[in-house]
Amino acid sequence: MFGTLTMEAGIIRVLLVDDHAIARNGVSLMLGTAADICVGAQAASFDDATECIASEQFDVALIDIAMPGKSGLQLLQALRLARPGMGLMILSHYSEEIYGLRAFSLGASGYLSKDVSADVLVQAVRKVASGGKYVSPAMAGQLAMVLAQGPVGAHENLSERELQVFQRLAAGQSLVQIGAALNLRPNTVTSYRARILKKMKMACNAELTRYALELGML
Structure with missing residues (x-):
């Protein structure tokens, strides 16, 4: 304050x-x-x-x-x-x-x-x-x-925590770095990553990065 x-x-x-x-x-x-x-x-x-x-x-x-x-x-x-x-x-x-x-x-x-x-x-x-x-x-x-027509943007389907993990994955952070920043275990981050890729219908981190760049999120 x-x-x-x-x-x-x-x-x-x-x-x-x-x-x-x-x-x-x-x-x-x-x-x-x-x-x-x-x-x-x-x-x-x-x-x-x-x-x-x-x-x-x-x-x-x-x-x-x-x-x-x-x-x-x-x-x-x-x-x-x-x-x-x-x-x-x-x-x-x-x-x-x-x-x-x-x-x-x-x-x-x-x-x-x-x-x-x-x-x-x-x-x-x-x-x-x-x-x-x-x-x-x-x-x-x-x-x-x-x-x-319903929500626009694949990231709109993510929960708040998933969105936080998504942003860090798209920025190129490792699972360990993301876990430390968000107070999560690496295997928990791995689970979030799998859910994010599924929800956004993407196959890898590179696609997440490209998506984030196109929307100006990075």
């Missing part, structure tokens, strides 16, 4: 969760362009964020997906249970096409990629703080496609 601000009437208080200080500072500066928004606290991890909400009230949480330990999606689920009325928005370098559907299914109120402009970010925060959902044109098209 990195500092707090006193709540003021009419001000949207934001909890900013990202393990990179540079990213947090950049987003904070972007939000600082709006007089009605303030970053009430910053957190670098799942534990930091849960500590923040235990002692303070926030209107919106901006959450990165890729963090050490528990992921932003796991934090999203935890915050949705702990603070049902809080607006929860993913702000990630992963595009909406990759994680958008999963994030919304877990309770997100919005999803933005980190290359978004300050104006769009401010607009999205305001909408989510008012109880609405921010859906970009790209995300709206994806949601419409799902309603019409």
Whole structure:
């Protein structure tokens, strides 16, 4: 947890969760362009964020997906249970096409990629703080496609843990490295790998890597 601000009437208080200080500072500066928004606290991890909400009230949480330990999606689920009325928005370098559907299914109120402009970010925060959902044109098209024909993208069929293993396999990590990072035994990672290949209808790690590259996941 990195500092707090006193709540003021009419001000949207934001909890900013990202393990990179540079990213947090950049987003904070972007939000600082709006007089009605303030970053009430910053957190670098799942534990930091849960500590923040235990002692303070926030209107919106901006959450990165890729963090050490528990992921932003796991934090999203935890915050949705702990603070049902809080607006929860993913702000990630992963595009909406990759994680958008999963994030919304877990309770997100919005999803933005980190290359978004300050104006769009401010607009999205305001909408989510008012109880609405921010859906970009790209995300709206994806949601419409799902309603019409079911999930898009082979990775959408993976569980949260399978998705974590998939990302590391695609990045070229060994079974031992993945096990150490996710606190899993190598033979457990092997089982996950087999399930991932089956669900995604692929034959080897190289195909996983190619898929991840094509979707911009690496």
